[in-house]
Amino acid sequence: MTTNELIKKLFIAFSKKDEEEFYKLGEEIINLEKRKKHNIVAKELKEALYSKNHSRNTSEKRFRTNMPIPRDNDSGFPLLEIKQFELEWEQLILSEKTNYALKQIVLGFKSYEVLATFNLKPKNKVLFSGMPGTGKTFSAQVISSYLGLPLVYINFDAIISSYLGETASNLRKVFEFISNGIWVVLFDEVDIIGKNRDDQHETGEIKRVVNNFLQMIDNFEGDSLILASTNHPHILDPAIWRRFDEVINFELPNQDERMNLINLYLKPIKKETEINVSFVCEETEGFSPSDLKSMCRDAITHAIINERDTLTNNDLIYSLERYRERIDMRTINK
Numbered sequence: 537m538t539t540n541e542l543i544k545k546l547f548i549a550f551s552k553k554d555e556e557e558f559y560k561l562g563e564e565i566i567n568l569e570k571r572k573k574h575n576i577v578a579k580e581l582k583e584a585l586y587s588k589n590h591s592r593n594t595s596e597k598r599f600r601t602n603m604p605i606p607r608d609n610d611s612g613f614p615l616l617e618i619k620q621f622e623l624e625w626e627q628l629i630l631s632e633k634t635n636y637a638l639k640q641i642v643l644g645f646k647s648y649e650v651l652a653t654f655n656l657k658p659k660n661k662v663l664f665s666g667m668p669g670t671g672k673t674f675s676a677q678v679i680s681s682y683l684g685l686p687l688v689y690i691n692f693d694a695i696i697s698s699y700l701g702e703t704a705s706n707l708r709k710v711f712e713f714i715s716n717g718i719w720v721v722l723f724d725e726v727d728i729i730g731k732n733r734d735d736q737h738e739t740g741e742i743k744r745v746v747n748n749f750l751q752m753i754d755n756f757e758g759d760s761l762i763l764a765s766t767n768h769p770h771i772l773d774p775a776i777w778r779r780f781d782e783v784i785n786f787e788l789p790n791q792d793e794r795m796n797l798i799n800l801y802l803k804p805i806k807k808e809t810e811i812n813v814s815f816v817c818e819e820t821e822g823f824s825p826s827d828l829k830s831m832c833r834d835a836i837t838h839a840i841i842n843e844r845d846t847l848t849n850n851d852l853i854y855s856l857e858r859y860r861e862r863i864d865m866r867t868i869n870k
């Protein structure tokens with residue numbers, strides 16, 4: 537391929553947000569320059585190609601593997617992503633009960649060998665259920681950091697969006713891939729695939745796909761930790777629930793948890809002494825951790841764009857009011 541053709545493909549990969557293809561083409565361009573003995577150009581291109589990884593938040597890195605990432609035959613989109621996180625368990629703020637249940641999963645997973653001497657196996661198929669923004673996806677990232685294993689994130693949209701005939705084969709490809717390593721695997725927002733099998737609108741084909749998914753979960757014997765998340769537990773088929781060793785509920789934070797979350801999210805900025813975080817905690821019942829995070833970011837932004845380096849109570853109240861309006865709109869539009 538000529539440089540022109542490669543650059544054209546590179547642009548297409550960029551616009552499709554196909555990171556893997558983008559890096560592959562980048563490497564090809566570099567190799568082309570090397571073959572032309574343009575060694576300095578090749579070196580500069582290489583530095584430029586990977587510069588993003590250096591400047592980026594170090595809590596998330598792409599993981600490289602020799603195994604090809606499975607793709608949808610029709611669209612060519614990758615069916616999964618592999619990422620590595622560097623998050624601390626303490627960044628996760630949950631009720632004691634949920635936190636304990638999650639810890640038991642990772643401790644069980646770490647004790648794989650000891651358990652085996654007792655002929656026991658750790659629970660390795662876990663369903664996370666709970667409202668949006670309560671930390672299901674985030675917990676998977678924290679668990680992957682804690683266990684030091686890459687996170688395989690399954691892109692359900694890509695699996696389903698193809699012709700239905702391809703869907704079952706896509707699922708098979710995903711399971712084949714994950715069987716070849718030890719990972720934390722997240723099937724995120726499984727409701728898409730797990731919609732009640734009795735639903736009138738479902739075609740026979742999608743029912744087959746759901747059955748297929750269940751069978752693959754059932755038959756999965758690998759050493760990975762399989763997580764799945766849903767925020768619509770009521771639409772999930774009971775047959776799906778049964779396939780998991782454990783279901784963990786993510787609830788909205790109570791007042792103490794909201795206090796911890798707000799303090800965590802306001803950490804980056806100096807605060808005026810009379811700032812009243814307890815008041816904001818009382819006023820934010822029903823907010824998810826993700827809502828609180830956005831609210832705190834808005835408050836910090838409000839201070840900064842108004843040229844102050846110290847957060848005032850006004851900033852906090854202003855963002856609280858704004859965010860409350862948004863939440864009200866969200867419930868009205870439901």
Ligand SMILES: Nc1ncnc2c1ncn2[C@@H]1O[C@H](COP(=O)(O)OP(=O)(O)OP(=O)(O)O)[C@@H](O)[C@H]1O
Nearest residue numbers: 627628629667668669670671672673674767825826
């Ligand atoms: N329990 C939590 N503790 C600390 N931070 C949290 C928590 N829950 C959510 N967050 C913050 O909010 C962001 C969004 O949360 P996350 O994506 O995990 O929600 P979710 O439960 O997966 O929601 P959805 O059901 O919409 O996918 C996280 O990246 C994290 O920064």
Ligand SMILES: [Mg+2]
Nearest residue numbers: 672673724765
């Ligand atoms: Mg999520």
